[in-house]
Amino acid sequence: MEYEFHWNIVFQKMPQLLNGAFVTLHVSVLSMLIGIAIAVLLAIAKMSDYKLFSLPATLWVEIARNTPALFQIYMAYFGLGAFGIHLSPYVAVLSALVFVNAGYLTETFRGGFMSIPRTQYSASRSLGMNSVQVYRYIILPQMFRRIYHPMTNQFVWSILMSSLGILVGMDELSGETQRLQSLSFRTLEFFMVAAVMYFLITKLVLFSASLVSQKLFKGDL
Amino acid sequence: MKLTKKIFLCAATIAAVTVFSATQADQLDTVIKRGVLNCGVVLDFPPMGYFDKENKPAGFDVDYCNDLAGALGVKAEILNLTWGDRIPSLVSGKTDVVVGSTSDTLERAKSVGFSYPYFVFKFQVFSKKGTGINTFDDLKKFKVGAALGTTYETEYLAYAKKHGWGTDNYTSFKSENDAYLGLFQGKVDAIISTNTNIATKLQTQEFKDYVAGPFVPDYDDVVGLIAKRSEVAWIDYLNLFLIHQIRDGKMNERYNKHFGSEVPADLIKTLRDNK
Secondary structure, rough: OOOOOOOHHHHHOOHHHHHHHHHHHHHHHHHHHHHHHHHHHHHHHHOOOOHHHHHHHHHHHHHHHHHHHHHHHHHHHHHHOOOOOOOOHHHHHHHHHHHHHHHHHHHHHHHHHOOOOOOHHHHHHHHHOHHHHHHHHHHHHHHHHHHHHOOOOHHHHHHHHHHHHHHHHOOHHHHHHHHHHHOOOOOHHHHHHHHHHHHHHHHHHHHHHHHHHHHHOOOOO | OHHHEEEEEHHHHHHHHHHHHHHHHHHHHHHHHHHHHEEEEEEEOOOOOOEEEOEEEOOOHHHHHHHHHHHOOOEEEEEEEEHHHHHHHHHHOEEEEEEEEEOOHHHHHHEEEEEEEEEOOEEEEEEEEEEOOOHHHHHHHOOOOOOOOHHHHHHHHHHHHOOOOOOOEEEEEOOHHHHHHHHHHHOOOOOEEEHHHOOOOOOOOOOOOEEEEEEOOOOOEEEEEEEEOOHHHHHHHHHHHHHHHHHOOOOHHHHHHHHOOOOOHHHHHHHHHHH
16 A cells, blocks of 8 residues: 555644544533433433333333444434424434433343342341432442443443534544544544544443442442 | 576566556546546536436536546546545545535635636525515525535635624535535525526526525626646646537536526626636
8 A cells, every 4th residue: 555644634623623622522421421311320220120111111122222323323313303303413423322321221220239139128127227228328339339330331432422423513533533533534544543542432432341340339349 | 698688688678668568557548448437426416416306316416427538438436426526536546526616715725736726606695575685795694504615615614704694693514415405404504505506596486585685796606617636637638628618519408408508698708717
C-alpha cells in the first residue's frame, strides 16, 4: 500500500476530537449510572410473583436484548419524531443507551440476586429488618460484589455503542471524527486516532470503576 | 561454467525486468485489463445518484460512470457510497474513481487526486412555506440542519461562526435523506442542501408545502471526480474524458435527461473557467 500518513492535520484538530471524546465519556457514563439504577428495580420486578411487575420488566428486557442498539437509537430520534416528540440527539442517544444497558444489566443482576441464598432474606427479616433494609444492607452489597466483572463488560459496551450516536448527528467522538475527516479526507489518520481514544476512554472508565469497587468492597473481589 | 552463469544472469535480468514492469502498470492499465470499472457513486443524492423504481442505481453520476466505462471499453460496476466512504473506498482499492460530487478544496487535494470540475452546485436553504426565511442572514433565528461531512455543512458552520451565531441551533444528520426526514418531521426549521437535490424534492408529494429559499452567499460549489492522488496518468485520462463529455454533447444529453433542460451556458463557462 503506497499511502503517506499526514499526522499534523490530526494534531491541529485535537481540541475538537477531545471535545467529542468528552461527549462520548459523558453520555456513556451517565447512561451506565441511570441504567444500573433502573436495572436493580427491573431485576427485582422480574423476580416478583406479581405479573403486574414481572411482565413489564420481562418485556423491557426482551426488547432491549433482542433488537439492535442502532435501531433503538434511530427509533428514539426519528421514530418518536414521527409522533411529534422531538428529543435532542444527546437525549435520544442517552435514552436508547439507558434502555439497552438496563435491559442487559437486569439479567446480570437477576443472576446475582439468585445466587444469594433465600435463607439470608428470611434470616434478616427475622432480625426485624424491613424489605428495603434487607436489600440495602444484606442483599445488594453481596450482589454487586458478585456481578462486578460482568457489569464492567456492559461499561465497555456502553462506551463503544455510543459511537452509534453518529446516526442521529450527535457530536460525539465518531461524529466529530467523521466531520473532521471530510474536511481534509485524511480518513485513515483520523479513524486511527479515534480508535486509540476509544481505547483510552475504555481503560480510563475501567480503572475508575476498579478504584470505586476497591473503596466499596474493601478490595475483596 | 562461465557461459551458464552468463545465461543465468541474463534470464534473471529479464525476469526482474518483467516483474518490475508488471508492477509499473498504472490504474488505467489495470482497469482495461480487468475489464471492469469500479465506480463509486453516492446514491442518496438525486438527481446525481439515486435508486430508480426498479431499485437500480440511476442518475447523472451513474450515467457518467457508464459513459466512462464505455470510453474505456469495459463494464461499469456501480458501488453505492455514503459521503464519508468516498476516500476509504479509493484508498482500499474498492473503487477506481468516485463520481460523487466531491468539492475540490485545496485541503482535500492534499489527500486525493481531483479531475477537472464536472459540475457546479449552488447551496440553498430549504424550508416549509411561511417559515419566513428571506435572506441567508434570517437563518440566525432558526434551527438549521445539514448532512454530516458535506461542504454545505462546512460553509454554514463557517458563516455562523463568522457572524457569531454559535452552533446551538445546528443539527447534523448522518445522510442527505435523514436531513430531509428531519426537516419533514420538524426537528429543524430549515436545511441546507444543493439546488439540484431541492429541485427534485420539490416535485414530490411530501414536500409540496416546502419552498427553496436563499442561496449560501458568494459560493459556487465546484466538484470533480476523485481518484488516488498518485495515479496521475489515470487522472489525465479522466480529464480528457470530461472534456469530451462537453465536446461530444454527452453532457448536454445527460443534463437534459436529469434536469429537463439544455445545460445552461454559464454552467459550461464555470466548468471551463475552473479547469
